[in-house]
Amino acid sequence: MIRLLLVHDDYLLxxxxxxxxxxxxxxxVVAASSRDVAHEAARRPADLVLLDVDCPGFSALAGMGKPQPWDGMARSGLVVIAPTGRPGLLHRAFEARALGYVSKDAPPERLLDAIRRVAQGSRYVDDALAPDFLSAAxxxxxxxxLNVLSLAADGASVSEIAGTLWLAEGTVxxxxxxxxxxxxxRNRVDAIRISRHAGWV
Amino acid sequence: MIRLLLVHDDYLLxxxxxxxxxxxxxxxVVAASSRDVAHEAARRPADLVLLDVDCPGFSALAGMGKPQPWDGMARSGLVVIAPTGRPGLLHRAFEARALGYVSKDAPPERLLDAIRRVAQGSRYVDDALAPDFLSAAxxxxxxxxLNVLSLAADGASVSEIAGTLWLAEGTVxxxxxxxxxxxxxRNRVDAIRISRHAGWV
Incomplete structure (x- = not known):
């Protein structure tokens, strides 16, 4: 039996x-939102975590290098569901040490396959996500x-970015x-749009 | 029996x-992606359409005032699933003549309730979405x-916006x-960020 902790921010989904x-x-299956994942993982031991990288909660959870609830799991694994065309999200999932990657557009059998493979200690990458892994690389x-761009995407001006990062305005x-x-x-707004769509910021 | 056409862009979801x-x-239930909704509606008569307004396909589908596949349906109805905090998406669903509105964070029973009520010719608005309806109003x-902002959000410069809308640059x-x-x-990038998050552009 594979004990799975399913993480999604929207209750209906x-x-x-x-x-x-x-x-x-x-x-x-035990289900939880991103807010409760650490708590739920501590309360009921699971073998695997399945999460949707497109949820706002994922970015908060998966800070680079942070210890994660799935690090200490018995069969130790994170499987993610990811949209195609957004390499930045895959990159973050990789940083969070995901072992399985399934496209949101995959048939359900592929998701079950990924869960079973990761539970056996293997990795799983959906073919549909391969081009995004290449872009991510x-x-x-x-x-x-990326730092400068994230601040700009949050609406900071050149002088605010310079102040935050201790840089000269010319450098920014x-x-x-x-x-x-x-x-x-074409311009700064367009660069933010492109990078946000790809999931980089 | 309620014949439901379920529309979502991601096959897995x-x-x-x-x-x-x-x-x-x-x-x-008959399921389809936004791309195929008109085709599917013509092929198999349905009473209701259920769709997720957060899918990129919804914006393409629900142009203001456009005739919609659900306009001619027997019990004639569109039920939407919508995230909270994004009044612009609700506004677009309203323009597309949706009769039922369910939060993505609702329990499944509420979704079933909405479907049954709209199938009986009533309207249904989830309490959790009420504040967003007020913001939308x-x-x-x-x-x-909004026109100017949409173009800016797509990365157009002031002179490009002026050219597209036949306006002077000063007016833009x-x-x-x-x-x-x-x-x-705080500035233009911030205005785009705020409006995009709310679902206005």
């Missing part, structure tokens, strides 16, 4: 995914540029120019 | 919602300002200043 998974007789922005402008060039954007 | 709905014995931007700048003031934003 959590119930829907749970209803889909309970058709499999070898999977025992080729991400052109440096960590510093240079970073922004590099970001616009590397993302193939 | 479509299957999950379908699995949730088939537990109700009075509902017969109080939306401060004029249609022209005035619109943008009014938008920033009315949305309580």
């Amino acid at each position: 959590r119930c829907a995914l749970r209803s889909l998974l309970t058709s499999a007789e070898d999977i025992d 080729r991400m052109p922005l440096t960590p510093r540029e 402008r240079n970073y922004l120019a590099a970001i616009i060039r590397k993302t193939g954007a | 479509r299957c999950a919602l379908r699995s949730l709905l088939t537990s109700a014995e009075d509902i017969d 109080r939306m401060p931007l004029t249609p022209r300002e 700048r005035n619109y943008l200043a009014a938008i920033i003031r009315k949305t309580g934003a």
Whole structure:
């Protein structure tokens, strides 16, 4: 029996995914929102965590390098459901040490397959997500540029970004120019739009 | 028997919602993506359409005033699933003549309730969405300002917006200043961020 902790922020979709998974007789599902995942993991031991990387709660949960509720799990595994075309989200899931990756557009059998494989200690990557893994590996922005871009995307001005990162305003402008060039954007707003869509910021 | 056309862009979530709905014995579910909804509606007559307004396909489908696949349906109805805190999406669902509104965070019973009520010719609004309906009614931007903001959000510069809308650049700048003031934003990027989050653009 695979004990699965299913994490989704929306109760209705959590119930829907749970209803889909309970058709499999070898999977025992406990569901929780991102807010309660650590608490739920401590209360009821699980083998695996399944989560949707498209939920706002995922970014809060999966800070780079942070210890995660799934790190200490018996069969130790995180399986994620991810939309296609958003390599930044896959990159974050990878940083959070996910072992299984399933497209949101996959048939349910593929999700069950991924869960069973990761429970056996293997990895699983959905073919439909392979191009996004390639884009993720080729991400052109440096960590510093991503930093600048995140602040800009939150609505900070050049002088606010300069103040936050202890940089000269001219340096921030240079970073922004590099970001616009590397993302193939028309201007700053366009660079934010492109990077946000890809899931980088 | 209520014949329901379930519309969701992601196959996995479509299957999950379908699995949730088939537990109700009075509902017969046919599922489709937004791309195929008109085709599916023509092929198999349905009483109701259920769709997730958070899918990219919804915006393409629900252009203001456009004829919709659900307009000619027997019991004629559209029920939507909507996230809280995004009044712009509710507004678009309203323009698309939705009769039932259920929060993504609702228990499954509430969704079944909404489907049954709309099938009987009533309206249904989830309590959890009431504050968003109030915000939608109080939306401060004029249609022209929304137009300018949409173009800006797609990465168009002031001169490109001016060219597209046949306006002077100074007029576009005035619109943008009014938008920033009315949305309580710090600058243009911030106004786009706020309005996009609310679902207005």
